[in-house]
Amino acid sequence: MPQNYQHILTLAFAVQEINENPHILPNLTLGFHIYDSHLNPKLTYRAALQHISPRNRFVPNYRCHIQDNVQAVLEDINSDDSQIVQDLFSIYKIPQLLYGPAPVMMDNTQPPAFYSMVPNETQQYLGILQILLHFNWKWIGFFTMVGVNLEWFVQRMFPAFSQHGICFAFMYSQSDMVGNDYMKGYLKSFSELYEKMMRSTANVIIFKGQARSFMKVRGLILKAQIEYMMPKGKVWIVTVHMDLKTYHERISGDIQIFHGMISVSLHSNEPRGFQEFFKSRKPSSAEGDAFLKDFWSYTFHCALPNSVLGNVHQANCTGDEALKDLPAIEMSITGHSYSIYNAVYAVAYALQAMHSSKVQTDKQGERQKLLNHQPWQLHHFLRCVSFNNSAGDQISFDHNGELIAGLDIINWVTFPNQSFVRVKVGKIHAQAPSQQALQLDEESMEWHPRFNQVRPVSLCSENCNPGYRMTKREGEPFCCYNCSQCPEGTISDHQDMPDCFQCSAGHFPHKDQNYCIPKMISFLSYEEPLGAGFLCVALTLSLITVLVLGIFMKHHSTPIVKANNSKLTYTLLSALLLCFLCALLFIGKPGKIMCLLRQTAFGIIFSIAVSSVLAKTITVIVAFMATKPGSRMRKWVGKRLSVSIVLSCSLIQVGICIIWLVKSPPFPDVDMHSMTEEVVLECNDASPTMFYCVLGYMGLLASVSFLVAFIARKLPDSFNEAKFITFSMLIFCTVWLSFVPAYLSIKGKYMVAVEIFSILASSAGLLGFIFFPKCYIIVLRPELNHREQLIRKNQ
Template sequence: MPQNYQHILALAFAIKEINENPQILPNLTLGFHIYDSYMTPRLTHRAALQHISPRNRFLPNYKCNIQDNVQAVLEDIHSDNSPLILDLLSIYKIPQLLYGPALVMTDNTQVPSFFNMVPNETHQYLGILQLLLHFNWRWIGLFTVIGANLEWFMQRMFPVFSQHGICFAFMYSQSNVEGNEYMTDYAKRFSGVYEKMMGSTANVILFKGQACSMIIFRGLINLIQMKYMMPKPKGKVWIVTAHVELKTYDVDWDVQIFHGMITVAIHSSELQGFQQFFKSRKPSSAEGDGFLKDFWSYTFRCAFPNSILSNRDQVKCTGNETLKDFSAFEMSMTGPSYSIYNAIYAVAYALHEMYSLKVRAKMQGERKKFQNQQPWQLHHFLRHVSFNNSAGDHISFDHNRELIAGLDVINWVTFPNQSFVRVKVGKTHPQALSEQALQIDEESMVWQPRFNQVRPLSLCSENCNPGYRMRKREGAPFCCYDCTQCPEGTVSGYQDMPDCSQCSAGHFPNKNKNYCIPKMIRFLSYQEPLGAGFLLLAMTLSLITVLVLGIFIKHHSTPIVKANNRHLTYILLNSLLLCFLCALLFIGKPEKVMCLLRQAAFGIIFSIAVSSVLAKTITVIVAFTATKPGSQMRKWVGERLSVSIVLSCSCIQVVICIIWLVNSPPFPDVDMHSMMEEVVLECNDASPAMFYCVLGYTGLLAIVSFMVAFFARRLPDSFNEAKFITFSMLIFCTVWLSFFPAYLSIKGKYVVAVEIFSILASSAGLLGCIFFPKCYIIVFRSELNKREQLIRRNQ
């Protein structure tokens, strides 16, 4: 991989700067050895043993000269082989600085000699989580080529993703590929998985692997597309972890499917002088660089004489080619190269601090002791190293010996000629999941052509608009749901609300149920048609009552007025007048005095009216009974009986009302809940039981009056009102029996309207049935209002 040559140059560049800097390790020279494990356990173990062997000899555990004093080991090791290195080098307590994929472990105290130059997997996934939340990608897929990583992800990160509303359309894991296994059954199995991934409704796929994973993945895609003639897949947004990246190699494999890929990568910055150091490399001036010729041959498509990579068809390399103007190869600093550079400086500063400490102590033979320094003594100084590199970034380790650093967000742009370029579009702060952890320039990002350069959506379900709530689909992941409108009386003001909420007191939902509107304040007022109508009706009936009373007073000496106790008639007419006027107490804004008076006044006045009707009926019965020879009822004839009936029956109602007003008096109240769009000002009766007692007692008097009048209806018509009282009580009872269901079923100001209507209707029934026939005779048939006529009719 030609990009890997940058890692070697970063190492050489850092060593060169340190050795040329008189402020760091004066009079000492740093050197290095490079080993390639080829990602195989055997060569990995061989390379680890070579670290504890003499130079150019394989004799583990022997040190033959002071020049081979290994102070630290930089590692980029395949995770399957990492235990081989850790176990072996930990025996010698050699500091190990990892610039490759971080190991999966609870904390680094398990390996005291281990220092991590890159954020661990947890931080990487938390950075990816921030990215998903920023773009609102809630429905994603996961693919990894290492089964162990998927298991770790399920245990450690899956709950975190789920808590933040991310769910997975699929989670596939493929074992690593060895040799040509992918040519047979592996390719067939992979084709099924790949087809499902590409056909999924999830537009975002999280890819987890190592440096070689992308190479294998691209090779498998190329193979199955040729072997199984699979159609070109629709575009997806690939999000890959820090160590997975596109690399250039001499194979014509399509990279267009990864256009717009996003990497949460190791942070890197451009180092001062590194680009000049890189571009100035030439085979003729790079003595000791055994990698340059291979890199040169690949970059310029030429061959050096006697090179094992030479091809007869290739042109010969002259060595005069220059990298200065060569744009086909990406030369910007990568994360692994930057980590290598920082690791070298961390070791150098730690050695310098350890050496300075010995100098200050003025120990005898400090130079010799320093050259024979044991690696384990360097750990303390590495843990506390802190410096700013040439790019201005601060380098230090946390308590777990992990580098305190954020991550870069890289957007990959590919081209039809299979080249590509990485564009840094953002970064994540080391404090994962904080409010400002992610900074991203979304305008600079590119997406797959399928998305028409618009931010892709990746949701299992459409967003539920305000006014709707999410309803989970049975048997589907939690982020798959249907949208249902909020129930009556509730709202949802944002997208994707799990439930709807009630409006605050004094507000109600608008038509679309996406925000709350202040309720209108309502009460039965004189300004509205209903209140004005009741006022007009009450005043009209009051005037009619006054007119009837005037007629009876004017003709008080006539037989029809004198019959049936004219004093009771006056009491009844006055009580009916007060009943009509009492209805006005129910109209208008409820006030304290109004609320105290209206139900009590209504109950007492109606009791007087009904008691008067009852007294009139009983008086007729007593009068006719007393005319029989030897009757004992004569002593009851007179006004004492009628007055006693009215007073006794009315006093009981007065006592009930006094008890009500003393114990739990009515008061002005605000009804927030009865009406959806209105706040109703009302009088709270405080004690519904007492209210029904008042109505019940009045109803009892009416029923008794009706029964008495019904039995007296056959008495001579000329001398009693029994028939008229019977009809009036029938109307009275019918009105108030109808009042109860209406009163209990309606809400708001119409409750008051029903009571006003019942008061006016029942009072008008009494007035009309009892007094209309008499007024007709008095006014229009005065010839009948004579004693002779009454006696003749009675005979």
Template sequence: MLVSLVLFLPPHPDIMCKGHIVKCRVYNPHPPLHEYHRSGDLIIGAVASYNFMFSFSIDFSEDPPAPMPLGLGVVPKNYQHIAALEFAVKEINENSQLLPNVTLGFHVYDSYFNAKSTYHATILLSSTLERFVPNYNCDLQNNLIAIIGGLDSPISLNVATVLDIYKTPQLIYGAAPVMNDKTPGLPFYQLVSKEALQNEGILSLLLHFHWTWIGVVYMDNKNGERFVQTVVPMFSQRGICFAFIERLPTIHFIMEILGSLEDASEICDRIMKSKANVLIAYGESYAVAFFRWMPLLKATPKGKVYIATTQVEHTAFIFQRNWDTEIFHGSLTFTLHSSELPGFLQFLEKKNPLSIKGDGFIHDFWKQVFECEFLNSDPVEVDVNFCTGEEKLESLPGEFFERRMSGHSYSIYNAAYAVAHALHAMYSSRHKHRATVNRERLELKNQQGWQMHQFLKDVAFNNSAGDKVSFNHNGEIAAGLDIINWIVFKNHSFHREKVGWMDPQAPRDQAFTINEDAIIWDSSFNEIRPLSLCTESCHPGFSKSVIEGEPFCCYDCIPCPEGKISNQMDLNDCYKCPDEYYPNQNRDSCIPKEVVFLSYEEHLGFGLAFMSIFFSCVTALVLGIFMKYHNTPIVKANNRSLTYTLLISLLLCFLCTLLFIGHPVKLTCLLRQTAFGIIFSVAVSCVLAKTITVVVAFMATRPGSRMRKWVGKRLANSIVLSCSLIQVGICSVWLATSPPFPGLDKHSVIDKIVLECNEGSVVMFYYVLGYTCFLAIICFTVAFLARKLPDSFNEAKFITFSMLVFCSVWLSFVPTYLSTKGKYMVAVEIFSILASSAGLLACIFSPKCYIMVLRPELNNKEHLMTRKG
């Protein structure tokens, strides 16, 4: 005995009060299986609960059973599935080219959304109609060929469990059951795309609109668990986070309703408090009817974009007639692809309970959707409306009945034609000669369902809408998915607009198509694209910084560090510009760098060049004065040739700085450092020679001194030559191994590309500079020790001051040079050369020039030889 408890609720929203039921009663506790029989040579049997499954069978019965009453807990919109099957059978029977001389009929049974009724109905299809004897058929009027069904995968799996015994083919027009080691290995034929295509479509939709903070609500069953286990890692890899994943409780008994509604109320709370504006709804075909409880449990969760999967239909239970439906306005649904069938609308307009016999569903469907009673019904209240049978289906809200063909109805239509074409191919292959009608009927009776498989696999035809229908080697149809935008009006009617699709035959990167301009969003979004983010997007110039303990979609926005930019929204990290570019002030774009070098046109280069020429002229003037007073005692006193060599080397030192200014070329790069090093070494060597000469000269004046043989030009020349040759050797090794060359410095200065002379070997550069400083330190030490020698004109004092200036300049040069960048490094070196050379010139030669020009009376031998105590 089949026992079914159906909840009866008045069609008014005031039945809910703070999430608790005020009234309820049990209605029709023992509902029989509802049936719809249409006789014919071929019978399409079906199991339904407004969750229909259909089957093909051989049946020659003529008097169908009387219609049975239907309980109130139904989904009336699914009645269109019966209409689609009836329409397909009608077209097949009227087509003389398909199954000629054969009339097609059908059987429809109700499964009541439960396994027990589904098993019962499926066994009825394979048994004698008048007598329910499982696995026994005592006549030849019900020879099962194939089954179409069901709408939800649990129903299809229950059917497959029975059909596996008989190897009868099953054509599934809804979600396919997941077959594993514990489920039957029955080959079934799938009229819908794989769920993987739908998951890819949802992911593409989220990425297109940059919705990275979403919620998921699913029904508590194995399919829902599998969906969550599939999409969570898949979506997370593409940067999408889940604000919440809520499992809706499944109601099995009426006493569970109160507890389930309390759980649902808590779920509504979490949905309302979440910042996620996008909600993915996964469930069975009747899931929307359960989602519609939310406005009654809590405040209406508006401001959300609902993304529903293919199984979720926009449906309602009868008692939800006046309930708010605007929460689904602007929602997006992935639906099975469907096309408008010629003549289907006119077929629906002619349907009424007065013209159809054997339909056990239409009377109860009619009574519930039009809120009326037929005259031959059970006693009813006096003020009730009576059904005339002339009510118009087009006046019904879409949640109860749609005239536009749904994706599931379209799949049923194609399934009916697929079986018809397979049967036609099977009979055509066995009829080598013309047979009589009676013989054909006899052969029909002897056909078995398992024989259909090889013909179903090869089915290929174009339906009346022009769409091609065929199965691949896995028994799957290459059907795409439509993306529907639901536009709900205040009168509970709605319009569905196709705004995109998923094409399984297109390349992966082209499978998803969306027309954003055609989408109508919920009014709370002010007709602009909704946002669903855990954190506001990071603008260009900023990067994301993940907050510890939060999902990676929740982050802080931090400015890009110096030298880096971000030119897009929500970048995980800033990046450096190419070497030829640098970040702008906002650090959101790259600007081309300016190529610079120390040129004569700029003030710094011009000033340094002017100083170089000025000191060169001063040095030349000093040289001229010394040459004019060539034979005076003060010029003769300290080796005239050494003095002239020092002045000429200082002149060249001033002029060599000009090699550092201007556009670097290969020749200037080779000469600038080596020429400076050698010339400076000669100058310092001359000063060292003058210092040593002074010391030797005073030591030679002592009685019995052996130093007299060293007095003269020979010692001085040897010192200058030997010290200079060492520097020449160092520079030669430098030029031979790693010479300087013109180069670009792209990194020292952020916004400039410095055209410079690359030193080639930095080590050799510091060897050259270090050797010169080494000579200067020796010279300074010797001069310092000889500064107090008794003489009226002791040159060692002036050499000490000159070397003090020289060493101070070059000791300051090293840290200053290393701390500057770009062309200013060149300027620092030029300044150091000028300053140290000017120090030598001033400290050594200015006292002598003063005597020769302004105090000529002091320029005599007596004065120079006078010793001071």
């Protein structure tokens, strides 16, 4: 893979910079050996043993030259081979810096024996989780070529994904292959698996594996597309160690299926001078670079002098070919190369710190010398190393020996000629809060052509809009649900709410049940038509009552006024006037005094009015009976009877009201719940029992008055008011009997309106039926208002 040559150049560039810098390791020269594992466990282990052998001799555990003093090892080893290599170097306490994938630790109780230049698996997947949440991808697939990674993912990361509402359409693990094992059975097995992934409704697939696993997947996908099915676009998300790389043309395959792929990549910054160093590489000026000739021949498809021809038809290389003209070669430093660069500098600064702490003076004190340190002594200084590299990034390790660094988000853009460009579209900051860690430029992202450059959707179910709730589908993952309308009186104000909720006090649901509206403050006010209408009616009836009272007072000496007990008449008219005016206590914003007076004043005044009517009725009966010869009722005729009836009946109501005010007085209150869209300001009666006692006593007086008037209705007309009182009390009783069910069934300010209407209607009934006939005679038929006329009519 030609791209890997950048790793080698980065190593050489970092070592050259350090050796040329007089401030880092003066009088000391760094060297390096490069070993290729060849993806073969045996060769990998032999290469590890070579580190502890003399130069050019395979004699493990011996060291013959100071130049072969291995101080640290930089590793990027296949996970299948990594454990045996790490165990070997751990025996000798040789520091190991991993710029490749760290082995997955199922047990985190033991600290790792290496330093990782790469954020750990957990950090990578949490970064992927933030990307999924940003794009609202809740229905995804997971695919890996290495079984242990799937086991680790299920144990460690699956709960975190589930807690954030993400579930998996599938989780597949394909067993790995050895070499070029493309047997028909294996290909068929993978093709069936690939078809399931492509047919899945999940448009996002997380792929976990190593670089070589990704190569094999590309080859398998190519064959599966050719032999079994047409390709279908998906959004692939890969971890740090997955790269699109150009390798042998025969197995390269079409990379268009990975167009728009997203990877969480190692953070990288361009070190000063690196691109110039890279571009300056020429076969003529790269003495000692054993890799350059092969790299040059392979990438430019030509043959250099003294090299074995790969193809007899290849032309000779001129040596002046330009690397910048190769689309498959990235001139900017990649994340893996940047990790190598930082690893070399970390070792150099640790060595400098170690040597500075171990400088000793000999017995004469004339000169200093460096002790021959052992590699295990370097661990302490590596853990504490902290520096800023030439790109401006701070490099240090945490307590687990992991580099403190963020992740870059890369969007891969592919082209038909098998070339590609990695576009950095964001970053995940290492130590920022999880809600602020993700920084993403979505407008710069490319998507697979299948999505028509529109952000892909990956959901098992469509989002439930506000006003709806999710209802689970039986037997399916929690991401799969139906949307149901919220029950009446509840809302949901976000997408995908698991349940609906009621609005807070003082608010009510919008008709679409997607947000709450503040309730209007409601009370019967003078400004609204209903309140203004009641005010006009009450004042009008009050004026009429005053006019009637004035008429009676003006004609107080006339027979019709005298015959009806003028004092009792004045009392009744005054009570009716107060009845009309007390209706005004029910209009306006309730206050403390108003609430205390409303029902008590109403009860007492009406009791006076009804007891006056009762007294008038009884007076008529007594007066008629007293006219009979030898009747004993003559002694009851007079003012004392009427005064006694009015006072005794009224004082009982006064007593009830006093008990009410002392025991549990009414008070201003706010009713949040009776009306859906209104907050009602009201007077709380505090004791409904006392209110119904007041109302019941008034009803008892009215019933007795009606009964007595009904009995006396056939007395002679000249002395008789009983007929008029009967009609008036019939109206009165009818109004208040209708009031009770209406009052109990209506809420809010309309309860007050019903009571005001009952007060005005019943009072108007008394005023009209009792006094209007008399006013008619007094004002319009004065000739009938004579004693002779009354006596003649009686005879």
